[in-house]
Amino acid sequence: MADDKKRPGFETLAVHAGAAPDPATGARATPIYQTTAYVFENVEQAASLFNLQSYGYIYSRLTNPTVSVLEERMASLEGGRGAIAVASGHAAQLLAFFAFMEPGDHFVASSKLYGGSITQFGKSFRKFGWEATFADPDDPENFRRALLPRSKAVFVESLANPGGVVSDLEAVAKIAHEAGALLIVDNTLATPYLCRPFEWGADLVVHSTTKFLSGHGNAMGGVVIDSGTVDWAQSGKFKALTEPEPAYHGLRFFETFGDLAFTVHGHAVGLRDLGATLAPLNAFLTITGIETLPLRMERHCANAQAIAQWLERHEAVAWVSYAGLASSPYRALQRKYMPKGAGAVLTFGLKGGFAAGVKLVESVELFSHLANIGDTRSLILHPASTTHRQLSEAQQLAAGAGPDAVRLSVGIESVEDLIADLAQGLAAGA
Amino acid sequence: MNHDTYSDADLRAILKRVRTIAMVGASPHWNRPSYFVMKYLQSKGYRVIPVNPRAKGETILGELCRGDLSEITEPVDMVDIFRRSEKVGPIVDAAIKMGAKVIWMQLGVRDDDAARRAEAAGLTVVMNRCPKIEYSRLSGELGWSGVNTGIISAKRRAL
DSSP states (O other): OOSSOOOOHHHHHHHHTOOOOOOOOOHHHHHHHOSBBBBOHHHHHHHHHHHSSOOOOTTTTTTOOOHHHHHHHHHHHTOOOOEEEEESSSHHHHHHHHOOOOOOEEEEETSSOOOHHHHHTTTGGGOOOOOEEOOOOTHHHHHHOOOOOOEEEEESSSSSSSTTEEEOHHHHHHHHTTTOEEEEEOOOHHHHHHHHHOGGSSEEEEEEETTTTTOOOOOOOEEEEEEEOOOSSSSSOOOOHHHBBBBGGGGGGHHHHHGGGHHHIIIIIHHHHHHHHHOOOHHHHHHHHHHHHEEEEEHHHHHHHHHHHHTTTTTTTEEOOTTSTTTHHHHHHHHHHHOOOOSSSEEETTTTTTHHHHHHHHHHEEEEEEEOOOOOOOOEEOOTTTTTTSSEEEEEHHHHHTTTTEEEESSSSSSSHHHHHHHHHHHHHH | OOOOOOOOOHHHHHHHHHOOEEEOOOOOTTTTTHHHHHHHHTTTOOOEEEEEEETTOOOOTTTESSGGGGGSSSSSSSEOOOOOGGGGGHHHHHHTTOOSSSEOOOOTTHHHHHHHHHHHHHHHEESSOHHHHHHHHTTTGGGGGGGGOOOSSSSSOOO
């Protein structure tokens, strides 16, 4: 009784996974179930649902049919067991840690994460008694040195912004597991089209779906995906999943739901109590975006590669950080973990410094000056005058956002138009 | 026979032809996994006869709990085993003797020797799976909870 069907390809999963025709109407596109609650069949069925004994919808804070389609699609694309969709990437990180962290617990995170994650982990998580130590990911051994007996997880980005930093996922997974800790990977910039962290030993994957997954700069969202391969009982560290849950009359999630435990817990406890629910309309926009993810990422990466190479030769440019360049120290890791491309976000430095950065962002016509990434449109940002302006110059430099740095999120327009726009913008600042 | 993977078609065929299930290790306590599975299978139209010597004579979800498989007089299509792997052998032998057609061992339960005996006697064996999870996965219900069902189809779903 072997599996008789070959697993469908990534492009097929991107269009179909999770989205069978609507069972009620046959609607082929996924309907937007714009409802807060669902009528029970009878008291007995309601009791079964509240006891988690049967599957069904109760209240859209927990589950919603449109959101479920996005969850299954993301679990499928990442090769995981299940997923929990939430309101934003930050909410995804909160929900992922909430499942197993207790006051006094510790985790180790890359020091080269997106700045918003560093603030969330370093400042707000402390209010829950969750302590983070930051380690430079360029040497995976730094994680081993930072891990403590009470550490429960290591957190990295597969591909980090700014700077095109690629994490050595296989090495970090081994170090985390040897310490009885989970590896959590933020796969936002790479997307599962370029990199699938579960194939390298990650236990949980998180995304801001706001970026390349929804892809059109029109829907906030986040998702946590569980590999389904964690033995939550092995170390005795993950009591929320193995010990009786008082709010469900002593139910033990891992014993009852096996490899579905994290996914069920994420809805029944995580979304129930944190309430960071994804809106059905945003789920619909994200599902629609994901259908073209492979096509868009191909173009995003090709455009970014061409622009990075063009910038590297430009006389006004001091340096370019992009893992797809031969000059990048991350080139070998990029070829191993994301061979189809190095993503669409790159950073470069201007010889003219702060003033040249300001002039460039104000001179471009096609590039939108805003603080986001992963849009069909090309985006430009001068961090030192915007997102990082409250930091000291030393802090800006440590974040890869010094006074001379400009960040691009390269869109899917005609690449010659993008290069022409950058050329005239750089000429204006010369 | 390979017991590491099972095809969707084979699991679907088992769940379609089975009507009466004897559940060895059924618990009378509502927060135990076996109770969840029994209740779910009943809601899908299966008759489930609980077997558990410690709950013998009690009524579980409307069914009289038997102390042993040999106490069941009505025909049983499938024996679903909620016991540790090392306890499985004699249960499988009793299931063969009573004329069951399918042996199903729950998640984490596996006994390859017992499986070979059952298959030699013409029974179908599934190990280390849960019928509730497989039924809900194949019918699409599991996707309602954000789980990857692995089902890709442009047709309306039916088990």
